[in-house]
Structure formats: structure tokens, C-alpha cells
Amino acid sequence: MVNDACPDGSWAIIQSLATEDSRVKGINFSRNFGQHYAITAGLDFARSDWVVVMDCDLQDIPEEIPKLHEVAQTGFDIVVGKRAERKDSLIRKWFSKNFYRLFSYFTGSKVDHRIASFGIYSKKAILSIRQLREQNRSFGLFALWVGFHRAEINVNHATRVHGRSSYTLRKMLRLAFDSIVAHSDRLLRLTVMLGFTLSMLSFSYALWIIIQYFLRSTPISGWTSLIVSIYFSTGVIIGAVGVVGLYVGKIFDEVKRRPLYLISDTTFELQDDEY
Secondary structure (H helix, E strand, O other): OOEEEOOOOOHHHHHHHHOOOOOOEEEEEEEOOOOOHHHEEEEEEEEOOOOEEEOOOOOOOOOHHHHHHHHHHOOOOOOEEEEEOOOOOOHHHHHHHHHHHHHHHHOOOOOOOOOEEEEEEEEEHHHHHHHHOOOOOOOHHHHHOOOEEEEEEEEOOOOOOOOOOOOOHHHHHHHHHHHHHHHHHHHHHHHHHHHHHHHHHHHHHHHHHHHHHHHHHHOOOOOHHHHHHHHHHHHHHHHHHHHHHHHHHHHHHHOOOOOOEEEEOOOOOOHHHHH
16 A cells, blocks of 8 residues: 555554554555655565556445456456446536546547556566656556456446546646657657648648739738748747756656655565665
């Protein structure tokens, strides 16, 4: 159980559970690093032939784990739960569906909005995912990227009873944008396509003006169209430079080689090679 600097006293509860049951292992971060970094820490310390990843809000129902395990025994390395009926508000479901459509397009991955992190993963799949140490973390995309034999099955989804999700619209958009830049170069490709398209349109328009001038003696229009064109092209150039800057920023984050997370406390003794 990984406590990502939760302010609601979760670490004390984890410590109490670990005291009562030696099978419970708790990890406490030094600060909030984010959901996918917490998942990474859990995977780094998990020691088993099969690992289940799930959130702690109990919208992922623990009683569904045997179903995942049963399917995994038929020859799958990854079995993820598909929320056939999400117990969320209509607005959240609508936003999530369209959000992941756009996300799938930009990342070049088929991401189903009904699938989150909840699933069971073989030791082989987990060890492969653990090798991916880039700073921008997206467990779902990692699980898709490593491949292996995968199954998606319908599972029940519960209504959230306690607390509110920390994933605000702003955080979701930031995560999506970071993942798009970190896992795909499609934004760069679209920028190049936009540049070529504008160049061809400008060239065609210039030819049209020349033809009109010589064949029909139509005077060239004044400053309005020129100023609009300058501002438009300048905006496109600045936007293109900004996209390149985002990719450079991601490179900067990677070359610093900072640890993905820092551990403040654990309920178990760390080995020397685990610090």
C-alpha cells in the first residue's frame, strides 16, 4: 500500500494494518509525486508471480480479483478490468469518453475509457514494465507498450462512498498533455503538416493575385489582408516553437536522471539495494 502524501491520516492506518497483519507492506512517500509514481513504487517492491494493481477508493471492487486471476490462468500475462457500467456522473463519463478518444489519437494507442489501472499482471509483464524508467509515468500506456498476451474482461464498478477524486479537470488535462508529449511525436508531425499546408495555401493565393492583376487588371488589396496574414503566420510560428520547446523540456527532465520517487517511511525493512 503506497501512501502518496495523503493528508487524511492514511499512513497511520496503513501502519496499523501492517502491525495487525505481516502480509501488509506500506510505503510512505516524502511528498506527493502522483498516482502513476505510486504505482511504480508498488511494482518495484512487489514480490509475487502475479500482481494486482488497484486504487484504494474501492471503486475497483476487490471481489473481482478472483475473476481476473481465473482468466489469467488460461494463458494471459495481463488481464485488465473493463468497467461495463461506470458508477460516475454523466458529465464525468461523457468527458472521460471524449477525452480518451482524443488521447488515443495523439498517443497512437487504443485507450478504452472504460479501462483504468485495475488488473492482474504476471511477473514477466511487471518486470518488463519496471524497466521503463522515464520521468513521465502512465501505467496504462506502459502496459499496452510492453505487449504480452492480454485480455480485457467486464468487471463491476462501485460508487465512490468516501472522499472525492483528486483528479480535477486541470490535473487530467495536464496528465494527458504530458503523456502525449512523452509518448508520441504526433504533435510535431501535425505542426509540420500545418506548416506545409499554410505554405501551399499562401503560394496558391499569391498565384491567384498575380493572375488577377495581369489578366483583369485587378489592383492588389490593401493592408488589412496583409496584417491578418502576418499575425496569423506569426501565431502559428510561435505555437510551433512552443511545441518543440515542450519536447525539449521533456528531454531536459529525462537527462537530469532524478529518482522517480522518494520514500520517507516503510512498514518493512529495506534492503541496501532498495534505497
